[in-house]
Amino acid sequence: MATGTRGSHMIWFHENRDSSCFSILNADMELGSTVAAVKSTRVCLGNQQVGPAVILIRDGKIHQVLPGGEVTEDVEVLDAGDSVVMPGIVDCHVHVNEPGRTSWEGFWTATRAAAAGGVTTIVDMPLNSIPPTTTLANLQEKLREATGKCFVDTAFWGGVIPGNQKTPSVCRNSQHGTVRTSAHDPGRSGRLQVLPDPQRRGRVPSREPRRPAHCHGAAERNRKCPTDPQQYDTFLQSRPDIMEVEAIRSVVQLCTEYQVRCHVVHLSSAQALPIIQEAKKGGAPLTVETTHHYLNLSAENVPTGATQFKCCPPIRSSHNQDQLWAALKAGHIDMVVSDHSPCTADLKKLDSGDFTQAWGGISSLQFGLPLFWSSASQKGFQLVDAVRLMCQNTAKLCGLGQQKGRLAPGYDADLVIWDPEREFEIKEEGIHHKNKMTPYLGVSLRGMVKSTIVGGHLVYRDGSFSAEPLGKTLLVPPTHDEA
Structure with a gap:
């Protein structure tokens, strides 16, 4: 584990034991930017449990949910600490x-x-x-x-x-x-x-x-x-x-x-x-x-x-x-x-x-x-x-229901990070x-909302918003039926 600084913000570098790549944690991520990964000790997992995990995001979708919180890719990680991460x-x-x-x-x-x-x-x-x-x-x-x-x-x-x-x-x-x-x-x-x-x-x-x-x-x-x-x-x-x-x-x-x-x-x-x-x-x-x-x-x-x-x-x-x-x-x-x-x-x-x-x-x-x-x-x-x-x-x-509401691969990368205490x-x-x-x-x-991610983009954090609206209007295929 090593540390570095960017301006007045602390950055932590986590060394991956299986490779030479590093992940940047706690970076000063700009509002509106694309989020590649989110980490927390309290993630609402798809199996109705809450525990440590890393959520990997690609092209606005959840690519992978890694229980345990180990980062396996060379990506910039938004570290939520012990805040709750849920859909x-x-x-x-x-x-x-x-x-x-x-x-x-x-x-x-x-x-x-x-x-x-x-x-x-x-x-x-x-x-x-x-x-x-x-x-x-x-x-x-x-x-x-x-x-x-x-x-x-x-x-x-x-x-x-x-x-x-x-x-x-x-x-x-x-x-x-x-x-x-x-x-x-x-x-x-x-x-x-x-x-x-x-x-x-x-x-x-x-x-x-x-x-x-x-x-x-x-x-x-x-x-x-x-x-x-x-x-x-x-x-x-x-x-x-x-x-x-x-x-x-x-x-x-x-x-x-x-x-x-x-x-x-x-x-x-x-x-x-x-x-x-x-x-x-x-x-x-x-x-x-x-x-x-x-x-x-x-x-x-x-x-x-x-x-x-x-x-x-x-x-x-x-x-x-x-x-x-x-x-x-x-x-x-x-x-x-x-x-x-x-x-x-x-x-x-x-x-x-x-x-x-x-x-x-x-x-x-x-x-x-x-x-x-x-x-x-x-x-x-x-x-x-x-x-x-x-x-x-x-x-x-x-x-x-096959697109929103769960932290699972293939679902939209829509997340809320909040402090329930x-x-x-x-x-x-x-x-x-x-x-x-x-x-x-x-x-x-x-229950204070700290950050909101829509389609993999950081749209809200601590009272501030992305400069541009990043939401979209939604279409539902006519054959899609959830009884």
Whole structure:
């Protein structure tokens, strides 16, 4: 072992006993540069274990994973020490809002926030943007907007609406970059809908090419509620559990009857869990996600007038939250996503504190990993659970399970290097979302993201980004099916 210096930075030279080559460790690697190898004492290996290893990278792909941490090639190594190295997070539920509502968010700011949070792939939802992703023309407009702006890889859900479910539209044409289909309930301008049909025709997606229906809904509100709009309970009681339960029951019935893949988005109510468990036990091709806010925020702790906490479905009780965590551990909930849904400050009605008028949505794309780990590590979850719930299962849902979400040869070299023991406080100056409103402002979390690698390129490190966006838009072959 020998040492040398380059400027003010220390470099370690590791002699390979089997040859005369040397490897450079702890080099001052420039942001945006190509990473040839990553070393750590805590690498999340493909066999669900965590241990020392070296990951060799070639042409943006993982070439080899060497357990034990011995370097066998003459390459420059990014040595992460005892920081955790795991697959980059795949967040399959993100609202970027560009084009049409770029004052809310955009590809540049959203993907920078993603990179700062160890998220290496996002999938943009088809609603909120104007126009929504329901036709090839609309998708192509989104692709044009995204070009040259993405710091992480980006894909797009296609939306099913009346009139396009039987045509070779955006929902089926993966040559143009869409990875899955999505069906949503009516709502504000820019949202999507699939209208009820007595014969159910038009509600059930084609079983070929077997893309999952991405469904949620709402029942009519026919009950009296508290009237003080600044009290969170007023909003909460206007969105009772039964609304969510009945919507999920409808999806489960269709999923079971037609055996078409269905996915329940942003599960908030634990009362729906028995329906979900019964369907899965019966073999229904059903997957379920929940979000960081339902796992970390509780209705009892929402301050009066704090409309930054408003989202739909609503944040529910702490008892409900405990049940979600139990279902996550038992495998009844398959994944955790951000449902990053930002807006401008005026739409949150912070001046009046009126929950009934405020836009519903929470920004958390940048903080998903520490939000999950801060709570999960106290509940018996392990590092491999984070990989399963935020990398592997989300990648599989999007049709990217053979490309993303694992540290294995042939997979994209998307990695996050982070310190699960380090604590930090969320401060406005450190938030990279376009709009800084978040209920997590001032909250202390465990799990600091140190570096993010996308396609073998170092795109983020310690608060700084590569000078140029290095992410790409993703295509999924039409024959690729992950049941």
